[in-house]
Amino acid sequence: MAKKIVVDPIPRIEGHLRIEAKIGENNVIEDAFSSGTMWRGIEIILKGRDPRDAWAITERICGVCTTVHALASVRCVEDALGIEIPKNARIIRNLMNATQQTQDHLVHFYHLHALDWVDVVSALKADPKAASGIAQSISPWPKSSPGYFKDLQQKLVGFVESGQLGIFSNGYWGHPAYKLPPEVNLIAVAHYLEALDFQKEIVKIHTVFGGKNPHPNYLVGGMACAIDPNRNTAINIETLSMVKKIIEDTKTFIEQVYIPDLIAIAGFYKDWLYGGGLGNYLCYGDFPEKSIDDAESLLWPRGAILNNDLSTIHDVDPRDLSQVTEEVSHSWYTYSNGDDKGLHPWEGETKPEYTGPKPPFEHLDTDNKYSWLKIPRWKNNPMEVGPLARVLLAYAKGDPMITDTVNMALGKLEVGAEALFSTLGRTAARGIECLQTAGFMMHYYDQLVDNIKTGDLRTANTELWDPSRWPKEAKGFGYTEAPRGALGHWIHIKGGKIEDYQIVVPSTWNASPRDANGNVGAYESALRGTPMADPELPLEILRTVHSFDPCLACASHVFDMNGKEITKVTIA
Amino acid sequence: MKKINVIGLGNILFGDEGFGVEAVRLLEKECTDLPDSVQFIDGGTQGLNLLDYIESADIVLIFDAIIPPDFDRKVYVYADGELPGFIHRKMSSHQMGLSELLSVARLHGKAPEKIVLVGVPPRELELGSGISLEVQELLADAVGEGKKFLGSVVND
Numbered sequence: 001m002a003k004k005i006v007v008d009p010i011p012r013i014e015g016h017l018r019i020e021a022k023i024g025e026n027n028v029i030e031d032a033f034s035s036g037t038m039w040r041g042i043e044i045i046l047k048g049r050d051p052r053d054a055w056a057i058t059e060r061i062c063g064v065c066t067t068v069h070a071l072a073s074v075r076c077v078e079d080a081l082g083i084e085i086p087k088n089a090r091i092i093r094n095l096m097n098a099t100q101q102t103q104d105h106l107v108h109f110y111h112l113h114a115l116d117w118v119d120v121v122s123a124l125k126a127d128p129k130a131a132s133g134i135a136q137s138i139s140p141w142p143k144s145s146p147g148y149f150k151d152l153q154q155k156l157v158g159f160v161e162s163g164q165l166g167i168f169s170n171g172y173w174g175h176p177a178y179k180l181p182p183e184v185n186l187i188a189v190a191h192y193l194e195a196l197d198f199q200k201e202i203v204k205i206h207t208v209f210g211g212k213n214p215h216p217n218y219l220v221g222g223m224a225c226a227i228d229p230n231r232n233t234a235i236n237i238e239t240l241s242m243v244k245k246i247i248e249d250t251k252t253f254i255e256q257v258y259i260p261d262l263i264a265i266a267g268f269y270k271d272w273l274y275g276g277g278l279g280n281y282l283c284y285g286d287f288p289e290k291s292i293d294d295a296e297s298l299l300w301p302r303g304a305i306l307n308n309d310l311s312t313i314h315d316v317d318p319r320d321l322s323q324v325t326e327e328v329s330h331s332w333y334t335y336s337n338g339d340d341k342g343l344h345p346w347e348g349e350t351k352p353e354y355t356g357p358k359p360p361f362e363h364l365d366t367d368n369k370y371s372w373l374k375i376p377r378w379k380n381n382p383m384e385v386g387p388l389a390r391v392l393l394a395y396a397k398g399d400p401m402i403t404d405t406v407n408m409a410l411g412k413l414e415v416g417a418e419a420l421f422s423t424l425g426r427t428a429a430r431g432i433e434c435l436q437t438a439g440f441m442m443h444y445y446d447q448l449v450d451n452i453k454t455g456d457l458r459t460a461n462t463e464l465w466d467p468s469r470w471p472k473e474a475k476g477f478g479y480t481e482a483p484r485g486a487l488g489h490w491i492h493i494k495g496g497k498i499e500d501y502q503i504v505v506p507s508t509w510n511a512s513p514r515d516a517n518g519n520v521g522a523y524e525s526a527l528r529g530t531p532m533a534d535p536e537l538p539l540e541i542l543r544t545v546h547s548f549d550p551c552l553a554c555a556s557h558v559f560d561m562n563g564k565e566i567t568k569v570t571i572a
Numbered sequence: 573m574k575k576i577n578v579i580g581l582g583n584i585l586f587g588d589e590g591f592g593v594e595a596v597r598l599l600e601k602e603c604t605d606l607p608d609s610v611q612f613i614d615g616g617t618q619g620l621n622l623l624d625y626i627e628s629a630d631i632v633l634i635f636d637a638i639i640p641p642d643f644d645r646k647v648y649v650y651a652d653g654e655l656p657g658f659i660h661r662k663m664s665s666h667q668m669g670l671s672e673l674l675s676v677a678r679l680h681g682k683a684p685e686k687i688v689l690v691g692v693p694p695r696e697l698e699l700g701s702g703i704s705l706e707v708q709e710l711l712a713d714a715v716g717e718g719k720k721f722l723g724s725v726v727n728d
Contacts, residue, residue, distance in 0.1 A: 063616075063617065063618065107620065111620070155679055155681070156679075159675075159678070159679070193676065193679055193680060196620070196623065196676055196680075197680065199620070200620075200621070200623065200624055213621075214618070214621065
C-alpha cells in the first residue's frame with residue numbers, strides 16, 4: 001500500500017498550510033493534497049462597512065506582503081465609483097509596489113527558500129580561499145575576501161561547538177538531495193546573513209510614502225502623503241534623495257549578489273527539473289503607465305497561457321462573469337445553488353461549513369471536502385499564478401528585458417526553455433523578476449521627480465470623497481500582481497456601504513484543492529511525479545511548495561525553549 | 573546611558589499568545605519615571621522586522637508566551653546564554669520567531685550585551701481576544717520581573 005506523508009505546522013502553533021502526499025513505488029509522489037487549515041473570513045467583516053475603510057482592513061490580511069491588499073482594495077473602490085487618481089499617486093503606488101516585490105522576492109530566496117537548496121552544515125567543511133575564488137569569479141561584490149569567509153566560517157563553527165544551541169539541528173543537513181559543494185554553501189550562508197541585514201533598508205521607502213511599515217497608508221482617490229520640496233513635514237528633496245540611495249543600493253545587491261547566487265546554485269540543480277505542474281498560467285498584469293483601466297499600458301502584461309504553450313496568449317477579462325469563478329466542491333463552504341457550480345466573485349458567497357474530521361486527526365478526508373481554500377478557476381482551468389506565470393507571459397510576448405535575462409540565464413546554465421517549467425524555473429523566475437522590479441523602482445523614482453519638477457504636487461483626488469456624490473449602487477474590480485501572483489478584489493457598494501466583497505488571493509489559486517471535475521490545483525499538480533530521496537525527510541516537498549512562496553495567515557509564534565521544529569512531518 | 577528595548581511578542585488574537593504584548597502594555601503604564609533610553613515596543617508577530625529592534629539596543633527585555641521544558645504554571649525568566657537560537661525549517665516567512673532572530677543577531681555579531689526573556693506557558697491558544705484567567709494571574713509577577721530587571725540596568 002502507498003505510504004502517506006503529511007507535512008503540517010503543529011496545530012494551533014504555526015501556519016496554516018498542510019500537504020498530504022501519497023508515496024508510491026520507488027518513493028515517487030503519486031498524488032498530493034493541499035489544504036488550507038484556517039479560514040480568513042475578512043469578507044464577512046467587511047459587510048456593511050464604509051468602502052473607504054476597506055483598504056485598511058484588507059491590508060491586514062498579511063503582514064509579509066503588506067501593501068498588496070490595500071492597493072487592490074483602493075483600486076476596486078475607485079473602479080466602482082469612477083475615481084481617477086492623480087499622476088503622482090499612480091507613480092507612488094507603482095514605486096511602492098515595485099519596492100514590495102523586490103523586498104519580498106529577496107527575503108523569500110535567502111530566508112525561506114535557500115535552505116531547500118543550501119546545506120548550512122556543509123559550509124563548515126568549505127575552504128574559505130576557494131570560496132573567495134568562486135565568489136570573485138561570479139561577481140564584483142566586494143565582500144568576498146578569503147578573510148571574510150574565514151571569519152564567517154569560524155563563527156559558524158563556534159556556534160556548533162558552544163553546544164548551547166542547536167542552531168543547525170532542525171534542518172535536513174546532509175540530505176542526499178543537497179548538491180552544492182561546501183564552498184558554494186558557505187557563500188550562500190554569507191549572503192543569507194547579508195540579505196537579512198539589507199532587506200530592512202528597502203522597505204524604508206514604504207515609510208516615506210505610506211507613513212509606516214508594515215501596513216503603509218493608502219487612500220481612496222490617491223495617496224495620503226504630501227509632496228512639497230520646500231517643507232520638512234512633506235516629501236521633499238532630502239527624503240527623495242534617501243529613496244534614491246536605497247534604490248541604487250538595492251539594484252546593486254540584486255545584480256551583484258542575488259542573480260549570481262541564483263545562477264551558481266541553479267547550475268548544481270539543473271538536472272532536478274521536477275515540480276512544473278499544471279502548465280497553465282494566469283496574470284492580471286500590473287504597473288500601469290497610464291490609467292489602471294488601460295491594460296495596454298501595463299508594464300507587466302495581462303493574459304493566460306495553457307498547457308505550456310507559449311505560442312498562444314489568451315485574453316483575460318476578470319470582469320467577465322464566465323472567466324474567473326470559484327467553486328467549493330472540496331472546500332469547507334456551502335453555496336446556495338450547489339457547491340460544484342463556479343460563481344464569479346461579483347456573485348460570490350462566503351458561507352463556512354466545516355465538515356472535516358475533528359482535531360486532532362491523522363488524515364483529512366480527501367475524497368470529500370478538505371480545505372478552507374475555495375477553488376478558483378479561469379474558464380474552468382486550474383491556473384498557476386506568480387513569478388513564473390508573469391515571466392513566462394512576458395517571455396512569450398517578447399518583453400525585451402525579460403527575454404534577454406531569461407536567455408542569459410538559460411545560456412549560462414546550458415539548458416533549454418523547457419527547463420523553465422519546473423520548481424527551479426519558478427525559483428529562477430522570481431530572481432529574474434526581482435532584477436526587473438529593482439529597475440522599476442528607479443524608473444518610477446525618475447518619473448516622480450520629473451513630474452514634481454513640472455510643479456504638479458497633487459497626490460489625491462477628493463472630488464468624490466463624500467458618499468452623497470456616489471451612485472446608489474456600484475460594482476468594482478481592483479487588481480494587482482502581488483509577489484505571489486494575481487490578486488483580485490471585487491466590491492459591490494450599495495447605499496454608501498459595502499454590500500459584498502470578495503477577495504481571490506494568489507495562494508488560493510496555487511494551493512487550491514481539486515475541483516468538481518477532478519482537476520487538481522497547482523501545488524498538487526507540481527508535487528506529482530517527484531521522486532523522494534528519503535520520504536522520512538521530505539525535502540523535495542518543501543522545495544517545491546516553497547518555490548510558490550506560500551502565503552499563510554499570520555498565526556501565533558510561541559517561543560519554544562526546547563528548540564522543537566515548528567513544521568511537523570509525519571508518515572503513515 | 574544604555575539603550576534598552578522592551579519588546580512584547582505575540583498575537584493578541586490567539587488568547588494567551590498575546591501575553592507578551594499585554595505584559596509590555598502594563599509594564600509601560602506602571603513605569604512612568606524611566607528615561608527616554610528605555611523604549612516599549614509592541615512587537616506583535618512582526619518577525620523579521622524586529623531584527624533591528626534587537627540589534628540596535630544594548631539591552632533587550634522580551635516578554636513572550638513560551639513552551640518551557642517542564643510547563644509549570646509560573647513566570648520563567650531566562651537570560652543571555654540560556655536563550656536558545658535556532659534556525660527552523662519553515663513553511664512561510666510568517667514563521668520567523670524569536671529564536672531565529674536571536675541566532676541571526678548572534679551570527680551578525682550584533683546581539684545585545686544583555687538579553688532577558690520573561691515568559692509564561694500559555695493555557696489557551698484559541699482564536700479570540702483576551703488572556704485566560706490563569707495567565708492573567710501571572711501577569712503581575714511577570715511585570716514585577718520586568719520592573720526588577722529594568723531597575724537593575726536603567727542606570728548602567
